[in-house]
Amino acid sequence: MRVNVAKAPAKSRKIEPAVTNRERPNEPDRYKASKEELLEFYRQMLLIRRFEEKAGQLYGLGFIGGFCHLYIGQEAVAVGLQSALDGEKDSVITGYRDHGHMLAYGIDPKEIMAELTGRAAGISRGKGGSMHMFSTEKKFYGGHGIVGAQVSLGTGLAFAHKYNEDGGVAMAYFGDGASNQGQVYESFNMAELWKLPIIYVIENNQYAMGTSVNRSSSEDQLYRRGESFRIPGIQVDGMDVLACRGAAEEALAWVRAGKGPIILEMKTYRYRGHSMSDPAKYRSRDEVQSVRDNSDPIEGVKKELEAAGVKEDELKAIEAEIRKAVNESADFAEQTPEPDPAELYTDVLVGTY
Secondary structure, eight states: OOOOOOOOOOOOOOOOOOOOOOOOOOOOOOOOOOHHHHHHHHHHHHHHHHHHHHHHHHHHTTSSOSOOOOOTTOHHHHHHHHTTSOTTTOEEEOOSOOHHHHHHTTOOHHHHHHHHTTOTTSTTTTSSOTTOOOBTTTTBOOOOOSTTHHHHHHHHHHHHHHHHTOOOOEEEEEETTGGGOHHHHHHHHHHHHTTOOEEEEEEEOSEETTEEHHHHOSSOOGGGTTGGGTOOEEEEETTOHHHHHHHHHHHHHHHHTTOOOEEEEEEOOOSSOSSTTOOOTTSOHHHHHHHHHHHOHHHHHHHHHHHTTOOHHHHHHHHHHHHHHHHHHHHHHHHSOOOOGGGGGSSSSSSOO
């Protein structure tokens, strides 16, 4: 038997038009650096490169244990972006490839290298290692081993900046692999709803561990990942420190004006494997060498310096100074004492019970 059910009349409702003319950030220009600024960019990137090369050597000799992820090739990103930050109030957080970001924020190479070798003088007292380094004094909040965890934590840092009205901006780095994490999108949603002062930096080094971004992401233009949350994005040449600094200037202007979060996709490249234990057989040597030959960030700045009239002898003097500092940090990290065994029981709980 068929039963006729009377349908209630549909209620009319007003359909709001889609927002199609939202304000967008300006297309960033390459930063116009003075000769002194170019020299400082060169010095910082060279410090990261030589530090990471030395860390790789110490890992091979057994002085560094556990995981170790090197930043070689990506130096322009951290140096270009963080050179625009206010170290007195802006906070930085990243994943486990963190040595370069710490050096770019002015943290002592000796403390970082000592942490890598598990010594008491390390920045986390030898208990964090490569992936878990912190300096609340320098407003650097890690070093996180869980993929994508730093995005939600960075959003919390931005919330704290807004809540405390301290004028600070949070910069949260993550990779192309982490960009597919669910917690990333939850963070995007909250950050835009609350107009939090945060710059999300996607360091797209082309390979999430051993899988290329083209194979792992249906939308491989990662700067567009915030569109459904109305978060603007900018794609940047992450191998050009002046392009990175220019993008940082534009992003900071956007965020400091109270317009909410912004995404920077930094197109960069790592020369080494995902970690020291990765043979990187998923790409050819020719591919890596081609990037080195055509896009190396340090060589790019050298050309800028030569055009600015800096002589080869001055660059060689900087190289010698950096090598000396890195060697001293390695000697310190090998010779300084290991933590007292009693340290196993400290920093476990905030309070005493």
